[in-house]
Amino acid sequence: MERVKVNPIIPGFAPDPSVVYVDGTYFLVNSSFHMFPGLPVYASRDLKEWKHIGMPFLPLHPSPSPVSRLHLQPGNALNRTGLMSFQHSTTKLVGPDEDGVKIAAQGGLMAPSIRYHKGTFYIVCTNIDHKDLLPGDTGCQNFILSTTNIWADEWSDPIFYDFYGIDTSLFWDDDDRAYLIGARSPAPASQIWQFEIDVKTGKDLSERKLLWEGVTKVYPEGPHMYKRDGWYYLLIAEGGCFADHHVIMARSRDIWGPYEVNPANPVLPKADPTGFIQYTGHGDLFQHPSGQWYFACLGVRKNNGHFIMGRESVLTTASWKEGEFPVIDAVQVDVPLPTHQSLCSSNFPIARKPGGPDVAYLQIRDPVPENYEHDASNVTLTSSAADLNQDDEPVTFIGKRQRSLHGTSSATLEALDSSGMKESRLKTGLCYYKDEHRYARVFLDVDSENVVFEIVNKARSIERTLSRNIGVLANDNRIVFGIDYTELDLVFWYSLGEDGARQEMSATDSLDMTGHDFVGPVIGVFATSNNKVRVKYLDITVV
Numbered sequence: 001m002e003r004v005k006v007n008p009i010i011p012g013f014a015p016d017p018s019v020v021y022v023d024g025t026y027f028l029v030n031s032s033f034h035m036f037p038g039l040p041v042y043a044s045r046d047l048k049e050w051k052h053i054g055m056p057f058l059p060l061h062p063s064p065s066p067v068s069r070l071h072l073q074p075g076n077a078l079n080r081t082g083l084m085s086f087q088h089s090t091t092k093l094v095g096p097d098e099d100g101v102k103i104a105a106q107g108g109l110m111a112p113s114i115r116y117h118k119g120t121f122y123i124v125c126t127n128i129d130h131k132d133l134l135p136g137d138t139g140c141q142n143f144i145l146s147t148t149n150i151w152a153d154e155w156s157d158p159i160f161y162d163f164y165g166i167d168t169s170l171f172w173d174d175d176d177r178a179y180l181i182g183a184r185s186p187a188p189a190s191q192i193w194q195f196e197i198d199v200k201t202g203k204d205l206s207e208r209k210l211l212w213e214g215v216t217k218v219y220p221e222g223p224h225m226y227k228r229d230g231w232y233y234l235l236i237a238e239g240g241c242f243a244d245h246h247v248i249m250a251r252s253r254d255i256w257g258p259y260e261v262n263p264a265n266p267v268l269p270k271a272d273p274t275g276f277i278q279y280t281g282h283g284d285l286f287q288h289p290s291g292q293w294y295f296a297c298l299g300v301r302k303n304n305g306h307f308i309m310g311r312e313s314v315l316t317t318a319s320w321k322e323g324e325f326p327v328i329d330a331v332q333v334d335v336p337l338p339t340h341q342s343l344c345s346s347n348f349p350i351a352r353k354p355g356g357p358d359v360a361y362l363q364i365r366d367p368v369p370e371n372y373e374h375d376a377s378n379v380t381l382t383s384s385a386a387d388l389n390q391d392d393e394p395v396t397f398i399g400k401r402q403r404s405l406h407g408t409s410s411a412t413l414e415a416l417d418s419s420g421m422k423e424s425r426l427k428t429g430l431c432y433y434k435d436e437h438r439y440a441r442v443f444l445d446v447d448s449e450n451v452v453f454e455i456v457n458k459a460r461s462i463e464r465t466l467s468r469n470i471g472v473l474a475n476d477n478r479i480v481f482g483i484d485y486t487e488l489d490l491v492f493w494y495s496l497g498e499d500g501a502r503q504e505m506s507a508t509d510s511l512d513m514t515g516h517d518f519v520g521p522v523i524g525v526f527a528t529s530n531n532k533v534r535v536k537y538l539d540i541t542v543v
Helices: none
Strands: 002-005 018-022 025-029 038-044 076-078 091-094 103-106 108-117 120-129 139-147 159-161 165-172 178-184 191-196 209-212 221-228 231-238 246-252 277-287 293-301 312-319 334-337 372-375 378-382 397-401 407-413 427-435 438-445 450-457 462-469 479-485 489-496 503-509 522-528 534-541
Touching (some): 018 277, 018 293, 025 108, 038 108, 038 120, 103 427, 120 165, 139 165, 165 221, 178 221, 209 231, 277 312, 397 427, 438 489, 462 503, 522 534
Parallel strands (some): 108 165
Antiparallel strands (some): 002 334, 025 038, 108 120, 139 159, 165 178, 178 191, 277 293, 372 378, 397 522, 407 534, 427 438, 427 522, 438 450, 489 503
16 A cells, blocks of 8 residues: 545546446546536546546447437436436525625535446436425435446436435345435435335335434435445435535444444544645445445545635545444545556546547536537537526536646637627637636627626625727637636636737636535636527637
């Protein structure tokens, strides 16, 4: 074992990790909330290097549902439009928190769990729908996805089942009976419930039973069941997603309980508030072939109040002695890892064809497939009537998760004949996006012939705009839009033409885009107008 600096193992927008080990490979899935495609799947053979997997652009077996064959987006378990709607997977601003900032609670795909049983991978997850809800209520659309070939994006259509709750997980007992464990709503006084389920149909095979209310009874969530030494171990997160987040366990000789509480709880205490990695919790235990146990969970990298990347996937070790409860080590940047393991980048059965969408591309909620054309690293957009601040209509936006704390993202807008677009109200450019309430962008406003910087964060009551007139655009004049970023700062800029000088529009404290939320930044290009306008972007680069 050697200590290796690996955390976060999945940087950027990568909360709520669940992990399964199959035939020498670890597979990890994350929440994706209001972004499409949903539920990214990563693989690793050494716990150090992780690859966003998928085999795009290869022929698929016919799907049982015609709608399922539309607009395949590789590398994600929920990868086809038309399977479910995210139109109402909007963001609610609640609070404020202890710092006087509202909490941004995103809807969409929350807290998946991945498991493997007899040749088939299963993911269970919840789509949070905020339509027409009573105060404090949550719309919970629960479903099961499955595949026998996790490398090929051949995930099933969702099998929906009725459960009023979130954070579901599957467990198979030695007799092959499958059990569904979840956090039954409403929060914060949610409860951990269980029932036997037919994973092929989603039908109940037993009565539903309350297993545990946790210790503090404040947001008991994220349950997973493990069987070891004749005991059923129930692991949950508690305390909410932020400073009080921690992990506790209970166990029973009978899967239905009663469950005795671990006297040494929490097995993972809340993180040191002075540490670099904080808010740790909501995770999954798994074992290396050497016998070493690991725990993957969410965490944030926090520096003087700044945690711009949001909730990321981090890893730590655990010890689990026979007949006892496990003990999970505090999360550090470096983690003891086995040596002499094959690297993730080699020998993976992934084949990609040129052209088509990058495995990392994301869109907002329910995208319109016809509004996006891919050609290598270039993307042609057809503008939407809806802008980024709207949540009731499809928005033309495509981007990637920010993966590096320090870097530059940019995109080149192909030359426009702005004289032919007067009164189109076309706005197009590069955006640092979290949700409809929080984004910052630099863009061309064709009607005014201005380059505009705009930042909106309604959770912090921030709205600022700065414009600069650039005059009539020549037909051969491209515009490069860019964002430089560190932990502490965001700098938005543009340049005109192939060799134009860089023009800084605004330097912004990254705290303006930091806050208690469920997601991380996605950087991408957008186009909005009052009629359909096609714009082409070259060399979209996001790091």
